[in-house]
Amino acid sequence: xxxxxxxxxxxxxxxxxxxxxxxxxxxxxxxxxxxxxxxxxxxxxxxxxxxxxxxxxxxxxxxxxxxxxxxxxxxxxxxxxxxxxxxxxxxxxxxxxxxxxxxxxxxxxxxxxxxxxxxxxxxxxxxxxxxxxxxxxxxxxxxxxxxxxxxxxxxxxxxxxxxxxxxxxxxxxxxxxxxxxxxxxxxxxxxxxxxxxxxxxxxxxxxxxxxxxxxxxxxxxxxxxxxxxxxxxxxxxxxxxxxxxxxxxxxxxxxxxxxxxxxxxxxxxxxxxxxxxxxxxxxxxxxxxxxxxx
Numbered sequence: 001x002x003x004x005x006x007x008x009x010x011x012x013x014x015x016x017x018x019x020x021x022x023x024x025x026x027x028x029x030x031x032x033x034x035x036x037x038x039x040x041x042x043x044x045x046x047x048x049x050x051x052x053x054x055x056x057x058x059x060x061x062x063x064x065x066x067x068x069x070x071x072x073x074x075x076x077x078x079x080x081x082x083x084x085x086x087x088x089x090x091x092x093x094x095x096x097x098x099x100x101x102x103x104x105x106x107x108x109x110x111x112x113x114x115x116x117x118x119x120x121x122x123x124x125x126x127x128x129x130x131x132x133x134x135x136x137x138x139x140x141x142x143x144x145x146x147x148x149x150x151x152x153x154x155x156x157x158x159x160x161x162x163x164x165x166x167x168x169x170x171x172x173x174x175x176x177x178x179x180x181x182x183x184x185x186x187x188x189x190x191x192x193x194x195x196x197x198x199x200x201x202x203x204x205x206x207x208x209x210x211x212x213x214x215x216x217x218x219x220x221x222x223x224x225x226x227x228x229x230x231x232x233x234x235x236x237x238x239x240x241x242x243x244x245x246x247x248x249x250x251x252x253x254x255x256x257x258x259x260x261x262x263x264x265x266x267x268x269x270x271x272x273x274x275x276x277x278x279x280x281x282x283x284x285x286x287x288x289x290x291x292x293x294x
Contacts, residue, residue, distance in 0.1 A: 041269060041273075045262075045269075046063070046064070047258060047259060047262040048259065048263035048265070049064055049068060049069065049071070050064040050071075051064065051066070051068040051259075052070065052071065052074075052257065052259045052260075055071065055257075055258045055262065056257070056258045056259065068259075070259075071257075072263045072267070074257065074259070074260040075244070075248070075264055078244060078247050078248055078260075079239065079244060079247060080236060080239075082244070082264075085239055085241045085244045086241060086267070088154060088238055088240050088241075089240040089241045091154050091158075092157055092161065092222055093218075093219050093223045095155065095158035095162075096161040096165065096218045096219070096222035097215050097218045097222070099159070099162040100162050100165040100166065100169050100214055100217075100218035101169075101214055101215055101218070103162065103166060103169070103170075104165075104166060104169030104170050104173045105199075105204070105207070105211065107166075107169075107170045107173070107174075108169070108173025108174040108177055108210070109173070109199050111170065112173075112174050112177035113177065113185065113195075123170075126166070126167050126170050126171075127171060129167040130168065130171075134228070135227065138228065138231055141160055141228075142231060142232065145159075145232060151234070152234050152235050153238070154238060156232060157228065157229060157233065157238075157240075160232060161222040161225065164221065164228075165214070165217065165218045168217060169217070169218070172210050172213050172214055173207065173214060175210070176207045176209065176210025177203060177207060180206050184202055184206070185198050185202060185203070188201065188202050208282060209282045212279050212282035215279075216275065216276065216279055219272075220272055220275075220276075223271065223272060224242060224268070225240075226243065229242060229243055230242075230243055241264070241267070241268050244264060245264045248260050249261055
Protein backbone atom coordinates (compact mmCIF):
# COMPACT_ATOMS: atom_id res chain seq x y z
CA UNK A 1 0.00 0.00 0.00
CA UNK A 2 2.75 2.43 0.92
CA UNK A 3 4.59 1.54 -2.27
CA UNK A 4 1.51 2.43 -4.34
CA UNK A 5 1.08 5.76 -2.56
CA UNK A 6 4.75 6.61 -3.04
CA UNK A 7 4.50 5.78 -6.75
CA UNK A 8 1.46 8.02 -7.19
CA UNK A 9 3.19 10.87 -5.39
CA UNK A 10 6.33 10.36 -7.48
CA UNK A 11 4.38 10.48 -10.76
CA UNK A 12 2.49 13.53 -9.48
CA UNK A 13 5.75 15.36 -8.83
CA UNK A 14 7.05 14.42 -12.29
CA UNK A 15 3.84 15.64 -13.93
CA UNK A 16 3.95 18.88 -11.95
CA UNK A 17 7.60 19.39 -12.91
CA UNK A 18 6.82 18.78 -16.60
CA UNK A 19 3.87 21.20 -16.44
CA UNK A 20 6.13 23.85 -14.92
CA UNK A 21 8.74 23.26 -17.63
CA UNK A 22 6.12 23.58 -20.40
CA UNK A 23 4.79 26.77 -18.86
CA UNK A 24 8.27 28.27 -18.55
CA UNK A 25 9.06 27.31 -22.16
CA UNK A 26 5.81 28.89 -23.31
CA UNK A 27 6.62 32.21 -21.62
CA UNK A 28 10.19 32.18 -22.92
CA UNK A 29 9.09 31.59 -26.51
CA UNK A 30 6.35 34.26 -26.25
CA UNK A 31 8.85 36.74 -24.79
CA UNK A 32 11.30 36.11 -27.63
CA UNK A 33 8.59 36.55 -30.26
CA UNK A 34 7.33 39.73 -28.57
CA UNK A 35 10.86 41.14 -28.50
CA UNK A 36 11.28 40.38 -32.20
CA UNK A 37 8.09 42.31 -33.03
CA UNK A 38 8.81 45.22 -30.69
CA UNK A 39 12.46 45.69 -31.65
CA UNK A 40 11.85 47.46 -35.03
CA UNK A 41 9.47 49.91 -33.34
CA UNK A 42 11.94 50.53 -30.53
CA UNK A 43 14.80 51.00 -33.01
CA UNK A 44 12.82 53.52 -35.09
CA UNK A 45 11.90 55.54 -32.00
CA UNK A 46 15.50 55.42 -30.75
CA UNK A 47 16.93 56.51 -34.11
CA UNK A 48 14.47 59.40 -34.36
CA UNK A 49 15.96 61.06 -31.27
CA UNK A 50 19.60 60.61 -32.29
CA UNK A 51 21.62 63.56 -33.65
CA UNK A 52 21.51 63.52 -37.49
CA UNK A 53 25.13 62.38 -37.84
CA UNK A 54 24.63 59.48 -35.43
CA UNK A 55 21.36 58.47 -37.08
CA UNK A 56 23.10 58.20 -40.47
CA UNK A 57 26.34 56.70 -39.14
CA UNK A 58 27.57 53.37 -40.47
CA UNK A 59 27.94 51.21 -38.51
CA UNK A 60 25.07 52.53 -36.50
CA UNK A 61 25.42 53.47 -32.85
CA UNK A 62 23.20 51.68 -30.37
CA UNK A 63 22.24 54.61 -28.14
CA UNK A 64 22.34 58.38 -28.77
CA UNK A 65 24.99 60.43 -27.01
CA UNK A 66 22.24 62.96 -26.25
CA UNK A 67 18.60 63.46 -27.13
CA UNK A 68 18.06 65.49 -30.27
CA UNK A 69 14.57 66.49 -31.51
CA UNK A 70 15.80 68.17 -34.69
CA UNK A 71 14.76 65.16 -36.79
CA UNK A 72 11.11 65.89 -36.04
CA UNK A 73 11.61 69.56 -36.90
CA UNK A 74 13.16 68.57 -40.24
CA UNK A 75 9.92 66.89 -41.28
CA UNK A 76 8.36 70.33 -41.60
CA UNK A 77 10.91 71.14 -44.30
CA UNK A 78 9.42 68.57 -46.66
CA UNK A 79 6.52 69.61 -48.84
CA UNK A 80 3.85 71.57 -46.99
CA UNK A 81 4.95 70.52 -43.52
CA UNK A 82 4.34 67.54 -41.30
CA UNK A 83 1.07 68.68 -39.74
CA UNK A 84 -0.58 69.20 -43.11
CA UNK A 85 0.01 65.55 -43.95
CA UNK A 86 -1.10 64.46 -40.48
CA UNK A 87 -4.31 66.43 -40.97
CA UNK A 88 -4.95 64.84 -44.37
CA UNK A 89 -4.32 61.32 -43.05
CA UNK A 90 -6.58 61.97 -40.06
CA UNK A 91 -9.47 63.23 -42.21
CA UNK A 92 -9.17 60.29 -44.59
CA UNK A 93 -8.97 57.79 -41.71
CA UNK A 94 -11.99 59.25 -39.91
CA UNK A 95 -14.11 59.28 -43.08
CA UNK A 96 -13.06 55.70 -43.82
CA UNK A 97 -13.88 54.53 -40.30
CA UNK A 98 -17.29 56.25 -40.31
CA UNK A 99 -18.25 54.95 -43.76
CA UNK A 100 -17.00 51.42 -43.06
CA UNK A 101 -18.90 51.19 -39.78
CA UNK A 102 -22.12 52.59 -41.24
CA UNK A 103 -22.25 50.40 -44.34
CA UNK A 104 -20.86 47.26 -42.68
CA UNK A 105 -23.34 47.50 -39.81
CA UNK A 106 -26.36 47.94 -42.07
CA UNK A 107 -25.25 45.19 -44.44
CA UNK A 108 -24.25 42.83 -41.64
CA UNK A 109 -27.61 43.33 -39.89
CA UNK A 110 -29.47 42.69 -43.14
CA UNK A 111 -27.56 39.47 -43.89
CA UNK A 112 -28.02 38.28 -40.31
CA UNK A 113 -31.70 39.03 -39.69
CA UNK A 114 -33.53 39.30 -43.01
CA UNK A 115 -34.33 36.71 -45.67
CA UNK A 116 -34.42 37.83 -49.30
CA UNK A 117 -33.84 36.23 -52.70
CA UNK A 118 -30.17 35.68 -53.50
CA UNK A 119 -29.04 36.37 -49.92
CA UNK A 120 -26.45 33.59 -49.77
CA UNK A 121 -25.16 34.26 -53.28
CA UNK A 122 -24.79 37.99 -52.58
CA UNK A 123 -22.96 37.35 -49.31
CA UNK A 124 -20.55 34.92 -50.98
CA UNK A 125 -19.98 37.43 -53.77
CA UNK A 126 -19.03 40.09 -51.23
CA UNK A 127 -16.62 37.71 -49.51
CA UNK A 128 -15.14 36.73 -52.87
CA UNK A 129 -14.02 40.34 -53.26
CA UNK A 130 -11.45 39.61 -50.53
CA UNK A 131 -9.61 37.41 -53.02
CA UNK A 132 -9.28 40.17 -55.62
CA UNK A 133 -6.00 42.15 -55.34
CA UNK A 134 -7.01 45.77 -54.91
CA UNK A 135 -4.21 46.83 -57.27
CA UNK A 136 -6.13 45.21 -60.12
CA UNK A 137 -9.12 47.56 -59.73
CA UNK A 138 -7.22 50.81 -59.26
CA UNK A 139 -7.58 51.73 -62.94
CA UNK A 140 -11.40 51.35 -63.00
CA UNK A 141 -11.62 53.26 -59.72
CA UNK A 142 -9.42 56.01 -61.16
CA UNK A 143 -11.80 56.37 -64.12
CA UNK A 144 -14.90 56.32 -61.91
CA UNK A 145 -13.52 58.99 -59.58
CA UNK A 146 -12.67 61.10 -62.63
CA UNK A 147 -16.26 60.87 -63.86
CA UNK A 148 -17.54 61.85 -60.40
CA UNK A 149 -15.07 64.76 -60.09
CA UNK A 150 -13.61 63.15 -56.96
CA UNK A 151 -10.04 62.66 -58.13
CA UNK A 152 -7.43 64.34 -55.97
CA UNK A 153 -9.87 64.81 -53.08
CA UNK A 154 -9.77 63.40 -49.56
CA UNK A 155 -13.40 62.30 -49.91
CA UNK A 156 -12.65 60.35 -53.08
CA UNK A 157 -9.69 58.61 -51.46
CA UNK A 158 -11.86 57.76 -48.44
CA UNK A 159 -14.50 56.20 -50.71
CA UNK A 160 -11.80 54.02 -52.27
CA UNK A 161 -10.65 52.85 -48.84
CA UNK A 162 -14.24 52.17 -47.76
CA UNK A 163 -14.65 49.98 -50.84
CA UNK A 164 -11.58 47.98 -49.83
CA UNK A 165 -12.81 47.56 -46.24
CA UNK A 166 -16.43 46.56 -46.89
CA UNK A 167 -15.99 42.80 -47.54
CA UNK A 168 -14.17 42.25 -44.25
CA UNK A 169 -16.48 44.64 -42.37
CA UNK A 170 -19.66 42.96 -43.62
CA UNK A 171 -18.28 39.55 -42.69
CA UNK A 172 -17.38 40.64 -39.14
CA UNK A 173 -20.67 42.45 -38.49
CA UNK A 174 -22.77 39.61 -39.86
CA UNK A 175 -21.00 37.14 -37.54
CA UNK A 176 -21.33 39.57 -34.62
CA UNK A 177 -25.08 39.91 -35.05
CA UNK A 178 -25.42 36.12 -35.42
CA UNK A 179 -24.09 35.70 -31.87
CA UNK A 180 -26.82 37.96 -30.41
CA UNK A 181 -29.90 35.95 -29.30
CA UNK A 182 -32.91 36.55 -31.52
CA UNK A 183 -35.14 36.56 -28.45
CA UNK A 184 -33.83 40.03 -27.54
CA UNK A 185 -34.82 41.34 -30.95
CA UNK A 186 -38.23 39.67 -30.78
CA UNK A 187 -38.87 41.18 -27.35
CA UNK A 188 -38.04 44.65 -28.66
CA UNK A 189 -40.36 44.16 -31.65
CA UNK A 190 -43.18 43.11 -29.31
CA UNK A 191 -42.62 46.32 -27.35
CA UNK A 192 -43.34 48.29 -30.51
CA UNK A 193 -39.87 48.96 -31.84
CA UNK A 194 -39.30 49.11 -35.58
CA UNK A 195 -36.44 47.24 -37.24
CA UNK A 196 -34.39 50.44 -37.25
CA UNK A 197 -35.10 51.04 -33.55
CA UNK A 198 -34.07 47.47 -32.73
CA UNK A 199 -30.81 48.02 -34.57
CA UNK A 200 -30.20 51.37 -32.90
CA UNK A 201 -31.32 50.59 -29.34
CA UNK A 202 -30.41 46.91 -28.96
CA UNK A 203 -28.15 45.46 -31.63
CA UNK A 204 -25.60 48.25 -31.80
CA UNK A 205 -24.96 48.19 -28.07
CA UNK A 206 -24.47 44.43 -28.06
CA UNK A 207 -22.42 44.53 -31.25
CA UNK A 208 -19.77 46.97 -29.98
CA UNK A 209 -16.91 44.40 -30.23
CA UNK A 210 -17.62 43.88 -33.93
CA UNK A 211 -17.96 47.60 -34.57
CA UNK A 212 -14.63 48.28 -32.85
CA UNK A 213 -12.95 45.55 -34.90
CA UNK A 214 -14.20 47.09 -38.14
CA UNK A 215 -13.13 50.55 -36.94
CA UNK A 216 -9.59 49.42 -36.03
CA UNK A 217 -9.08 47.64 -39.33
CA UNK A 218 -10.44 50.59 -41.30
CA UNK A 219 -8.26 53.06 -39.41
CA UNK A 220 -5.02 51.07 -39.67
CA UNK A 221 -5.45 50.28 -43.35
CA UNK A 222 -6.39 53.82 -44.36
CA UNK A 223 -3.73 55.41 -42.16
CA UNK A 224 -0.90 53.28 -43.57
CA UNK A 225 -2.05 52.76 -47.18
CA UNK A 226 0.32 54.15 -49.78
CA UNK A 227 -0.37 52.95 -53.33
CA UNK A 228 -3.92 54.25 -53.73
CA UNK A 229 -2.99 57.58 -52.14
CA UNK A 230 -0.06 57.92 -54.54
CA UNK A 231 -2.22 57.17 -57.59
CA UNK A 232 -5.34 59.18 -56.76
CA UNK A 233 -3.60 62.22 -55.26
CA UNK A 234 -1.82 64.56 -57.65
CA UNK A 235 -1.81 67.72 -55.53
CA UNK A 236 0.77 68.03 -52.78
CA UNK A 237 -1.72 69.71 -50.44
CA UNK A 238 -3.72 66.45 -50.34
CA UNK A 239 -0.83 64.05 -49.75
CA UNK A 240 -1.00 61.71 -46.75
CA UNK A 241 1.70 60.63 -44.32
CA UNK A 242 2.93 57.55 -46.27
CA UNK A 243 3.66 59.80 -49.26
CA UNK A 244 5.60 62.15 -46.99
CA UNK A 245 7.77 59.25 -45.87
CA UNK A 246 8.56 58.40 -49.48
CA UNK A 247 9.55 62.01 -50.11
CA UNK A 248 11.88 61.86 -47.11
CA UNK A 249 13.28 58.55 -48.33
CA UNK A 250 13.98 59.86 -51.84
CA UNK A 251 16.25 62.68 -50.78
CA UNK A 252 18.47 64.87 -52.96
CA UNK A 253 21.38 63.08 -54.69
CA UNK A 254 20.25 59.76 -53.28
CA UNK A 255 21.18 60.69 -49.71
CA UNK A 256 18.72 59.54 -47.06
CA UNK A 257 18.19 61.45 -43.86
CA UNK A 258 17.63 58.41 -41.68
CA UNK A 259 16.92 60.49 -38.60
CA UNK A 260 14.07 62.39 -40.28
CA UNK A 261 12.79 59.21 -41.92
CA UNK A 262 12.63 57.34 -38.61
CA UNK A 263 11.01 60.38 -36.99
CA UNK A 264 8.28 60.18 -39.64
CA UNK A 265 7.89 56.45 -39.05
CA UNK A 266 7.55 57.10 -35.31
CA UNK A 267 4.88 59.76 -35.86
CA UNK A 268 2.98 57.32 -38.08
CA UNK A 269 3.21 54.44 -35.61
CA UNK A 270 2.13 56.27 -32.43
CA UNK A 271 -1.61 56.71 -33.26
CA UNK A 272 -1.87 53.06 -34.35
CA UNK A 273 -0.34 51.81 -31.10
CA UNK A 274 -2.52 54.05 -28.94
CA UNK A 275 -5.76 53.07 -30.66
CA UNK A 276 -4.95 49.36 -30.58
CA UNK A 277 -3.98 49.38 -26.89
CA UNK A 278 -7.14 51.27 -25.94
CA UNK A 279 -9.49 49.03 -27.92
CA UNK A 280 -7.72 45.66 -27.96
CA UNK A 281 -10.25 44.07 -25.58
CA UNK A 282 -13.14 44.78 -27.94
CA UNK A 283 -10.99 43.91 -30.94
CA UNK A 284 -10.30 40.37 -29.73
CA UNK A 285 -13.98 39.84 -28.88
CA UNK A 286 -14.98 41.05 -32.32
CA UNK A 287 -12.58 38.70 -34.10
CA UNK A 288 -13.94 35.74 -32.16
CA UNK A 289 -17.57 36.71 -32.71
CA UNK A 290 -19.41 33.83 -34.31
CA UNK A 291 -16.42 31.51 -34.20
CA UNK A 292 -17.98 29.12 -31.68
CA UNK A 293 -21.63 29.61 -32.55
CA UNK A 294 -23.34 26.23 -32.61
